[in-house]
Amino acid sequence: MAELLVVGSVALDSVETPFGKVREVLGGSATYFSYSASFFTQVRLVATVGEDFPEPHRRLLEDRGVDLHGLQTSKGKTFRWVGQYGYDLNEVKTLDTQLNVLAEFRPTLGEALRRSPFLFLANIDPQLQLDVLRQMKEPPRLVALDTMNFWIQGKPEALRRVLAKVDVITINDGEARQLASEPNLIRAARAIASMGPRTVVVKRGEYGALMLADDTFFFVPAYPLDSVYDPTGAGDTFAGGFMGYLAAQDRIDGPAMRRAVVYGSVMASFTVEDFSLTRLTRLKPADIADRYAAFHDLIRLEP
Amino acid sequence: MAELLVVGSVALDSVETPFGKVREVLGGSATYFSYSASFFTQVRLVATVGEDFPEPHRRLLEDRGVDLHGLQTSKGKTFRWVGQYGYDLNEVKTLDTQLNVLAEFRPTLGEALRRSPFLFLANIDPQLQLDVLRQMKEPPRLVALDTMNFWIQGKPEALRRVLAKVDVITINDGEARQLASEPNLIRAARAIASMGPRTVVVKRGEYGALMLADDTFFFVPAYPLDSVYDPTGAGDTFAGGFMGYLAAQDRIDGPAMRRAVVYGSVMASFTVEDFSLTRLTRLKPADIADRYAAFHDLIRLEP
Numbered sequence: 225m226a227e228l229l230v231v232g233s234v235a236l237d238s239v240e241t242p243f244g245k246v247r248e249v250l251g252g253s254a255t256y257f258s259y260s261a262s263f264f265t266q267v268r269l270v271a272t273v274g275e276d277f278p279e280p281h282r283r284l285l286e287d288r289g290v291d292l293h294g295l296q297t298s299k300g301k302t303f304r305w306v307g308q309y310g311y312d313l314n315e316v317k318t319l320d321t322q323l324n325v326l327a328e329f330r331p332t333l334g335e336a337l338r339r340s341p342f343l344f345l346a347n348i349d350p351q352l353q354l355d356v357l358r359q360m361k362e363p364p365r366l367v368a369l370d371t372m373n374f375w376i377q378g379k380p381e382a383l384r385r386v387l388a389k390v391d392v393i394t395i396n397d398g399e400a401r402q403l404a405s406e407p408n409l410i411r412a413a414r415a416i417a418s419m420g421p422r423t424v425v426v427k428r429g430e431y432g433a434l435m436l437a438d439d440t441f442f443f444v445p446a447y448p449l450d451s452v453y454d455p456t457g458a459g460d461t462f463a464g465g466f467m468g469y470l471a472a473q474d475r476i477d478g479p480a481m482r483r484a485v486v487y488g489s490v491m492a493s494f495t496v497e498d499f500s501l502t503r504l505t506r507l508k509p510a511d512i513a514d515r516y517a518a519f520h521d522l523i524r525l526e527p
Numbered sequence: 528m529a530e531l532l533v534v535g536s537v538a539l540d541s542v543e544t545p546f547g548k549v550r551e552v553l554g555g556s557a558t559y560f561s562y563s564a565s566f567f568t569q570v571r572l573v574a575t576v577g578e579d580f581p582e583p584h585r586r587l588l589e590d591r592g593v594d595l596h597g598l599q600t601s602k603g604k605t606f607r608w609v610g611q612y613g614y615d616l617n618e619v620k621t622l623d624t625q626l627n628v629l630a631e632f633r634p635t636l637g638e639a640l641r642r643s644p645f646l647f648l649a650n651i652d653p654q655l656q657l658d659v660l661r662q663m664k665e666p667p668r669l670v671a672l673d674t675m676n677f678w679i680q681g682k683p684e685a686l687r688r689v690l691a692k693v694d695v696i697t698i699n700d701g702e703a704r705q706l707a708s709e710p711n712l713i714r715a716a717r718a719i720a721s722m723g724p725r726t727v728v729v730k731r732g733e734y735g736a737l738m739l740a741d742d743t744f745f746f747v748p749a750y751p752l753d754s755v756y757d758p759t760g761a762g763d764t765f766a767g768g769f770m771g772y773l774a775a776q777d778r779i780d781g782p783a784m785r786r787a788v789v790y791g792s793v794m795a796s797f798t799v800e801d802f803s804l805t806r807l808t809r810l811k812p813a814d815i816a817d818r819y820a821a822f823h824d825l826i827r828l829e830p
Contacts, residue, residue: 311710407614409733410751430712431734434748443748443825445737448713479830486828522746523826525789527782 226365228471230257231270231331231356232346232460234277234295236302239499241309243453249500250281251305253346253370256457259504260464260491261344262288263512264472268337270294270356272329274302284505294337298325313455313496314429333359342471344463345369345390350382357389366476368392368467369421370459376403388420391476394463397428409434410441423481425466425488427459435485442482445522447493447515454499458492461504465491490515529668531774533560534573534634534659535649535763537580537598539605542802544612546756552803553584554608556649556673559760562807563767563794564647565591566815567775570767571640573597573659575632577605587808597640601628616758616799617732636662645774647766648672648693653685660692669779671695671770672724673762679706691723694779697766700731712737713744726784728769728791730762738788745785748825750796750818757802761795764807768794793818 232254238247258267268291275297285292306320331352338361345353347370357367369390375383376399383403387393393416401407404415413424413436423437430452432445466488473480490512497503535557541550561570571594578600588595609623634655641664648656650673660670672693678686679702686706690696696719704710707718716727716739726740733755735748769791776783793815800806 408753408755411753428734431731432746432748434751441751441825442827443735445735445746445748448737448744450711450714452711482828520828522744523828524745525785525823525826 225265226341226471226474227266227268228261228342228344228467229268229270229333229337229340230254230261230344230346231352232257232344232348233303233326234269234271234273236304237456237500238304238306239308239454239456241313241454242311243451244499246454246499248304250284251457251500252303253348253460255285256460256495256501257344257346257464257467258285258290259288259501260461260495261468261471262290262464263491263507263509264465264468264487265342267291267468268294268340270331270333270337272296272298272325274298274300274325277302284501294334298328300325307456309455313452316455331356331359338362341365341474342467343367344467345386346460346463347372347375350375350379350386353386354382354389357386365474366391366467366470368394368463370394370463371399371403373399373402384419387416390421392423392425393421394425394427394459394466396459397426397431400424400426413441414439425485427462429455429458433462433485433489435481437478437481440478442485443523444485444489444519447489447519448522449493449497452496455496456499457501458496461495462488462492465489486516486519487512490519528568529644529774529777530569530571531564531645531647531770532571532573532636532640532643533557533564533647533649534655535560535647535651536606536629537572537574537576539607540759540803541607541609542611542757542759544616544757545614546754547802549757549802551607553587554760554803555606556651556763558588559763559798559804560647560649560767560770561588561593562591562804563764563798564771564774565593565767566794566810566812567768567771567790568645570594570771571597571643573634573636573640575599575601575628577601577603577628580605587804597637601631603628610759612758616755619758634659634662641665644668644777645770646670647770648689649763649766650675650678653678653682653689656689657685657692660689668777669694669770669773671697671766673697673766674702674706676702676705687722690719693724695726695728696724697728697730697762697769699762700729700734703727703729716744717742728788730765732758732761736765736788736792738784740781740784743781745788746826747788747792747822750792750822751825752796752800755799758799759802760804761799764798765791765795768792789819789822790815793822
């Protein structure tokens, strides 16, 4: 079992979907990622929160064994995000973003973290992602990165520089098309692979995920759910399952990567069943094993 | 190997996509279906064309061994359809429909056809689909049906009556939601199964297909193509591969149905690579076997 470092955001989210509404609940890319990955391996989180960050949220992560020594408390307020979904849960409308302490976030890795074998650069400014990479004392065994439209448009050069240095990118389908300037998703994935990451994982919401690795595609559907309550954090939860599984196995070969995509899909399928981390906080390891088996059945061609 | 009967339309299609334009080319649900299925089994086609139907089109089907004794030539012109696609190839805009001889079509099965063990009721008026079922002398081993928004809205009662009598429905995702009055596709598939067909196959264009059978889901992605030229006929080609494979095997058990969904996807993936039947006319059996193996690799979880 190898350790897994994540650098990203911890947030207070306010979310409205056709199925309900929550205000200032625990969110953020590093939060969803680390909570999800904690079911597989030892996770260490680097992020920043404000002085207003509720103690119970911190305890929630600690109770899962997430190492929070890298969670800085800065003067000011915690990053806040307000989003709204309609019936098409693949489309989110951001109503408000208050960066607060995230605006001044400069991740600093303690000595121990600089040798982490597995590293996830969650969705933050690509210049910070680059800065984290520069702090690593040894090249990690596997570095994965997530990004979003805001950076694709706003910091394309920094994003290209960090992309050239990572092994895996996880990205949603719309952003993959945007990053590659290519409407055909298959060509877009190939174009992104040519920018650096030898593995491209495209998250397609209700349509599942695809992975392009060594010019070979692998597809996993989304778990067939009767009700999806809130897709917020699904992508980061996916990445947590994906990287958590690989770190736990300490393997990065093809078959392990395929299973990792399924574990990512498994974890994401739980997250969307309720708001915030609510469903994950009720999760048992047996639930993960059961749903992994169910996923296998969804795509099993031969009996 | 069992015989396969299809009742549906033969058309002259004019289609425009962002990649090109064709005028009055061979089309129609029964055409795509039977051409596709002809790679697997003996197909007998029942449909109607006008006196203007070009002889080379008839020969194209005959050359594939499709039995055209049931293809009536009626006084008047052949059914014509004009459609247009934008960059989202999952969305078609029908610009013109001239039913012509299809308006008076009353399918009459010759004696031999009334005992066909495999029957596909392609997309025509559900009252005609019912009428075909009534003409069968023995209950077929497997009856599948396709339909569209036009009948879901225009003939809901006849559609419900015929649905209660078939084993399989193939339907696209938007129409599945419409038929079930349910935006969640998983619930929609379950609702449709409760209307009669114990197997529901939902076609999702670039997102592949899913099958619900005995309360169990199976998912197949679309083949990752760099270029899709024209999706016209993809659904009927899918159905042709699906039913053609089952008839060829003379099996309708679960594992055969799963493989049939993949063969359907294989055939559809060829059709969309060019306009009309163009790509299919260049198809070799080895191409089908190769692409089936490629599909298997796309979803293979364990090496």
